[in-house]
Amino acid sequence: MVSPVTVVKSEGPKLVPFFKATCVYFVLWLPTSSPSWFSALIKCLPIFCLWVFLLAHGFSFLRANSNARKILAGLIFSSLGDAFLIWQEQGYFSHGLLMFAITHILYSAAFGMRPLNPAAGLLTGGVSAVSYALLYPYLSGPFTYLVAVYVALIGFMGWRAIAGVRLTDDLWTWTRLSACLGAVLFMASDLTIAVNKFCFPVPHSRAIIMATYYAAQMLIALSAVECQDAAKAAKAAAAAQVVREKKRM
Numbered sequence: 001m002v003s004p005v006t007v008v009k010s011e012g013p014k015l016v017p018f019f020k021a022t023c024v025y026f027v028l029w030l031p032t033s034s035p036s037w038f039s040a041l042i043k044c045l046p047i048f049c050l051w052v053f054l055l056a057h058g059f060s061f062l063r064a065n066s067n068a069r070k071i072l073a074g075l076i077f078s079s080l081g082d083a084f085l086i087w088q089e090q091g092y093f094s095h096g097l098l099m100f101a102i103t104h105i106l107y108s109a110a111f112g113m114r115p116l117n118p119a120a121g122l123l124t125g126g127v128s129a130v131s132y133a134l135l136y137p138y139l140s141g142p143f144t145y146l147v148a149v150y151v152a153l154i155g156f157m158g159w160r161a162i163a164g165v166r167l168t169d170d171l172w173t174w175t176r177l178s179a180c181l182g183a184v185l186f187m188a189s190d191l192t193i194a195v196n197k198f199c200f201p202v203p204h205s206r207a208i209i210m211a212t213y214y215a216a217q218m219l220i221a222l223s224a225v226e227c228q229d230a231a232k233a234a235k236a237a238a239a240a241q242v243v244r245e246k247k248r249m
Contacts (some may be wrong), residue, residue, distance in 0.1 A: 003244035006169040011225060014056045017220065022214050032206070035086045041084060044079045046214050050221040051075055057225060067110040068224040074106035078217060093197075094146060101150055105159040107220060111179060117163035122194075124162060124187075128155030131191055138198040147194065154190055158183040161220075175223040182219030 025046060030039040054062065054072045062069050081099030084092040132151045139147055163181035164176040189212040196205040 004162040011053075011222065014053050015049075017052060018046050018214075018218060021045040021049045025210065025214075026207075032086075035090070040083045040086045047075055047079045047082060047097045047217060050217055051079075053221055054224055065224075068111070070106045070110035071220060071224040074103040074110070075217065075221065077103045077106065094142070097146060097150055101153050104150075104153040107183075108153075108157045108160045110224070111157070111160035111164060113160070115163055115166070117159075121159045124155045124159040127158075127187070128152065130192075131144045135198055136195055143198070147198075150190075154187055158187050161223075175225060181225035182216045182223065185212045185216035185219065189216060 009143060014195050025042055025206065028042055030036075030042060050226075051072065054075070057068075072161060077099045081096040081103065084096035084099060086092075128151050132148055135147060135151075136144070161179040165180045166176075171183065187210050190213070192202055192205055196202040196209075
């Protein structure tokens, strides 16, 4: 299992552009009342940097690992969703909802269906049901079912991310924990968006939404490098086996 210190040393430098872009977003803090292509660029820039983070691991890595490709595709659709939500007051909220729904489908596929972990499914299903019950009295028109579908999709994504974490045995990895935390933060971010938009104003909602959102996307992007860690570990094990065999000769 790769240690957190090794992770910081190997992956930290690749995430520097993401942290800088996130700082730019919060420092500029462009008003949402006057959407523009520039404000869309500033909002999407941290996610673009996560594209670069995954691409920095090499095209051969992406070609060999379908889960990493799915997470990269999810980040691309997330960027489209972010751009649409810049103009949500102009009628593009449902477009953004669709882009993020596709994102959650891609992330769920990347996290996979093993282990199944029904207990985690019951937990996320319960949270999703309570969340929708809270929102339902405030929904009307197409949003009544659009939000229901979206809540189901993000809840499913959360289930698949949480299901992979098994802290009681030796089968867990730091990337599975990263995916779990990322999914939980994503659910928290989107619930804040929904409550703020449909129910009542949430104090400091924008700061809460964007901080949890960027953190979630970073953690999910980090979870994609598990395959590379596994490949390195396999190579190291093979090399060690060769050395042992030579010593026996």
